[in-house]
Amino acid sequence: MLGELGEEAKVLAGGQSLIPLMKLRLARPSALVDLNHIPRTAYIETQNGHVRIGAMTRHADIEDSPAAACIPILHDCAAGIADAQVRNMGTIGGSVAEADPHGDWAPVLMALGAEVECIGPGGARTVPVSQFIKDAFSTVLGPADLVREIRVPNAGPRSAGAYVAFKRCAPVYPTASAAVEVKMLDDDFCQDAKVVLGSVGLTPVVVAEAASALRGQAITPHAIRRAAEAAMSAADPQADLRGSVEYKRLLVGVLTERALLAALARARGERVEVAHEYAGR
Amino acid sequence: MPAANKRVRIRIAVNGTPRELEIEARRLLVEVLREDLDLTGTHIGCDTTYCGACTVLLNGRNVKSCTVFAVQADGGEITTVEGLEKDGKLDAVQEAFAECHGLQCGYCTPGFLMSTRALLSRVAHPTDAQIRKGIAGNTCRCTGYQNIFKAVRAAAGAAGK
Numbered sequence A: 001m002l003g004e005l006g007e008e009a010k011v012l013a014g015g016q017s018l019i020p021l022m023k024l025r026l027a028r029p030s031a032l033v034d035l036n037h038i039p040r041t042a043y044i045e046t047q048n049g050h051v052r053i054g055a056m057t058r059h060a061d062i063e064d065s066p067a068a069a070c071i072p073i074l075h076d077c078a079a080g081i082a083d084a085q086v087r088n089m090g091t092i093g094g095s096v097a098e099a100d101p102h103g104d105w106a107p108v109l110m111a112l113g114a115e116v117e118c119i120g121p122g123g124a125r126t127v128p129v130s131q132f133i134k135d136a137f138s139t140v141l142g143p144a145d146l147v148r149e150i151r152v153p154n155a156g157p158r159s160a161g162a163y164v165a166f167k168r169c170a171p172v173y174p175t176a177s178a179a180v181e182v183k184m185l186d187d188d189f190c191q192d193a194k195v196v197l198g199s200v201g202l203t204p205v206v207v208a209e210a211a212s213a214l215r216g217q218a219i220t221p222h223a224i225r226r227a228a229e230a231a232m233s234a235a236d237p238q239a240d241l242r243g244s245v246e247y248k249r250l251l252v253g254v255l256t257e258r259a260l261l262a263a264l265a266r267a268r269g270e271r272v273e274v275a276h277e278y279a280g281r
Numbered sequence B: 001m002p003a004a005n006k007r008v009r010i011r012i013a014v015n016g017t018p019r020e021l022e023i024e025a026r027r028l029l030v031e032v033l034r035e036d037l038d039l040t041g042t043h044i045g046c047d048t049t050y051c052g053a054c055t056v057l058l059n060g061r062n063v064k065s066c067t068v069f070a071v072q073a074d075g076g077e078i079t080t081v082e083g084l085e086k087d088g089k090l091d092a093v094q095e096a097f098a099e100c101h102g103l104q105c106g107y108c109t110p111g112f113l114m115s116t117r118a119l120l121s122r123v124a125h126p127t128d129a130q131i132r133k134g135i136a137g138n139t140c141r142c143t144g145y146q147n148i149f150k151a152v153r154a155a156a157g158a159a160g161k
């Protein structure tokens, strides 16, 4: 159907990005195809620790899901997006397809090593989120392609993640954010780590140097500090109304450190709640 | 979805009353509620998905009706502020806002009432953090949030009784 409608047609998921853009005339689709009434597109299924999330699953449903209780970084992310109203409509499929540089899902899904299942006239293919997002607001999807599912692999034992974002109030995108996944050998030694930053580049920034500061190391305050410093240098923020380049760099360091500490505690089996941080709280 | 100005038939239940409407596909839920159904209690503040004055319940969940096409609500149940009152009796949430002076000009109030209703239907006894999170998508420009917060707390207390 999308093929027949031509390149200017778009699909409508939650509408929480598309409708505001249409009001501003920044998007002027020739036709909209509503995905809201297609059955079996909103689901969260867990099998052997792997999680499959249907594209039309609302942020609010992920927030409250048993999967997010097991994989708390999913809760950190879903519960912090915008406000209750936007979370009740907005979908994970729409978020990754939109590829907004300030979006919360992309850095989290990249830290988790998640994949996107896409379908289109040419059949189905599965692409890692890191390759799915090509540039700001640009993905590998062709005009007649759809996101069908997000797949989160099983991270294995002694693994945990955390996501911390800073925003100025609820109904806005973050100023900066940090997603961290760690895999520990024991309480002290880190086997592997991933640090991905949001809002400080055209696409999420993978901080390879932070990972190497942690991988195979005993996790000391010094190692954590080095990882945070690596994140600060890898960040490529732009000055805007949310803050200057220097401010955002400092912020990224603090957020990376907080996310790391939360992830490490969780990997030890502690329950740690992290939330999006707000100005003035 | 058909072309923007093409008329489509939708069926929605608004405050318990089934409605069948023929509307242009491009129209927003808030416009249909206010202009076609004369339910002007739902306000338009910013029209940019920020302020929450347009909040209604769609299938029990609070949404910003300025950012939902009416056709997206097809087959659904909608509750607006007019639907809170039952048999001439105000809802506990409305009572609490009146008691606690949770409003001044009242422009934002329908939205706050609907977000509070949605929150309390999901969590009967919210923590302070849950209250703050529950109403974070609503903006008030004159009362200040202290009394609104107190009103939500009071409504939760009343609902628990």
Ligand SMILES: Cc1cc2nc3c(=O)[nH]c(=O)nc-3n(C[C@H](O)[C@H](O)[C@H](O)COP(=O)(O)OP(=O)(O)OC[C@H]3O[C@@H](n4cnc5c(N)ncnc54)[C@H](O)[C@@H]3O)c2cc1C
Pocket (backbone or CB within 6 Å): A010, A011, A012, A013, A014, A015, A016, A017, A018, A019, A020, A055, A056, A080, A081, A082, A083, A086, A089, A090, A091, A092, A093, A094, A095, A097, A098, A100, A102, A103, A104, A105, A141, A145, A146, A147, A148, A170, A171, A172, A173, A174, B048, B049, B050
């Ligand atoms: C006030 C406000 C604050 C926000 N704050 C945040 C925030 O803090 N963090 C955050 O991450 N997001 C935020 N958002 C965005 C929100 O998360 C959106 O829900 C999300 O970006 C888009 O999802 P949607 O389902 O609404 O998609 P839509 O708006 O319906 O669609 C977005 C785009 O994706 C395409 N699309 C949708 N679904 C698919 C699919 N299955 N396959 C292919 N293409 C598809 C559409 O054609 C469109 O181009 C905010 C939005 C608002 C209005």
Ligand code: FES
Pocket (backbone or CB within 6 Å): B043, B044, B045, B046, B047, B048, B049, B050, B051, B052, B053, B054, B055, B064, B065, B066, B067
């Ligand atoms: S009018 Fe809808 S959010 Fe302000």
Ligand code: FES
Pocket (backbone or CB within 6 Å): B102, B103, B104, B105, B106, B107, B108, B109, B139, B140, B141, B142, B143
């Ligand atoms: S009471 Fe006036 S804006 Fe809230």
